[in-house]
Amino acid sequence: xxxxGNLLSPDEVLEPIIVARANRRNTDEGDxxxxxxxxxxxxxxxxxxxLAIAEGVDRPHxxxxxxxxxNICDFESFGRVAFETRPFESAGGIQHKEVAILNxxxxxxxxxxxxxxxxxxxFKKRLVKAFFEMRDELNKRQIxxxxxxxxxxxxxxxxxxxxxxxxxxxxxxxxETRIEQDAPRVEFAKQVEVAPDAISVAxxxxxxxxxxxxxxxxxxxxGWVTRLNEPYQAKIEAGYMDVKLxxxxxxxxxxxxxxxxxxxxxxxxxxxxxxxxxxxxxxxx
Numbered sequence: 658x659x660x661x662g663n664l665l666s667p668d669e670v671l672e673p674i675i676v677a678r679a680n681r682r683n684t685d686e687g688d689x690x691x692x693x694x695x696x697x698x699x700x701x702x703x704x705x706x707x708l709a710i711a712e713g714v715d716r717p718h719x720x721x722x723x724x725x726x727x728n729i730c731d732f733e734s735f736g737r738v739a740f741e742t743r744p745f746e747s748a749g750g751i752q753h754k755e756v757a758i759l760n761x762x763x764x765x766x767x768x769x770x771x772x773x774x775x776x777x778x779x780f781k782k783r784l785v786k787a788f789f790e791m792r793d794e795l796n797k798r799q800i801x802x803x804x805x806x807x808x809x810x811x812x813x814x815x816x817x818x819x820x821x822x823x824x825x826x827x828x829x830x831x832x833e834t835r836i837e838q839d840a841p842r843v844e845f846a847k848q849v850e851v852a853p854d855a856i857s858v859a860x861x862x863x864x865x866x867x868x869x870x871x872x873x874x875x876x877x878x879x880g881w882v883t884r885l886n887e888p889y890q891a892k893i894e895a896g897y898m899d900v901k902l903x904x905x906x907x908x909x910x911x912x913x914x915x916x917x918x919x920x921x922x923x924x925x926x927x928x929x930x931x932x933x934x935x936x937x938x939x940x941x942x
Contacts, residue, residue, distance in 0.1 A: 855919035897924030
């Protein structure tokens with residue numbers, strides 16, 4: 658096949674067909690829908706991009722790109738993240754925006770970094786399904802023509818295809834389950850991540866879903882603070898707590914010093930484990 662006088666290879670001819678087949682699906686009601694979440698990159702690998710994800714989770718695109726940039730080391734443990742500049746029209750004329758290109762693992766990781774609200778949960782399922790369907794189309798493409806195959810070879814190919822389909826179905830179900838299971842841990846990690854190096858006990862109590870007095874009582878029972886609510890030196894050296902010292906002048910006693918207990922990010926993560934264990938014991942688990 659030729660385009661503008663150039664001879665195209667079989668792969669270049671078939672690639673748009675594969676994308677179209679993967680993007681076009683029928684719903685249970687028989688209505689045809691279009692899926693533009695996943696496409697093929699220049700290497701023929703399924704990918705998505707930050708624009709599609711931002712639209713799917715109903716968030717500003719610049720916030721999604723910023724989330725990728727901040728956690729770029731985590732994303733690039735699954736391969737290099739490509740960025741490209743795309744033009745778009747605005748009231749002030751043609752401008753350009755930076756778009757991140759993500760493979761399946763990177764896209765899944767990005768979704769787990771987001772709050773597990775309704776629109777995000779719904780898009781997770783669409784994203785998993787889109788990658789699954791694209792891989793399914795690629796697998797079909799790899800099956801050779803059957804004209805020259807024997808009946809036994811055709812049966813073997815059919816069995817292999819069914820085994821691959823079942824494997825992908827299982828992989829899809831496991832991935833969806835993992836996303837749901839990881840949601841609480843990701844949410845707490847985000848809260849710790851945005852916290853400063855050390856926060857007050859009142860702020861820590863708010864993150865844990867309890868009150869300041871109740872958390873202080875818990876810290877005393879666990880041996881983190883004294884009866885005066887001052888951190889023990891061992892907990893400070895372990896990196897779990899810190900103190901803020903302040904001096905003030907009393908009219909009767911002169912210069913005095915106050916000690917305010919602070920919880921570090923490391924301490925907050927440890928407290929969350931201890932608090933959860935206490936909750937399980939209280940409920941009889």
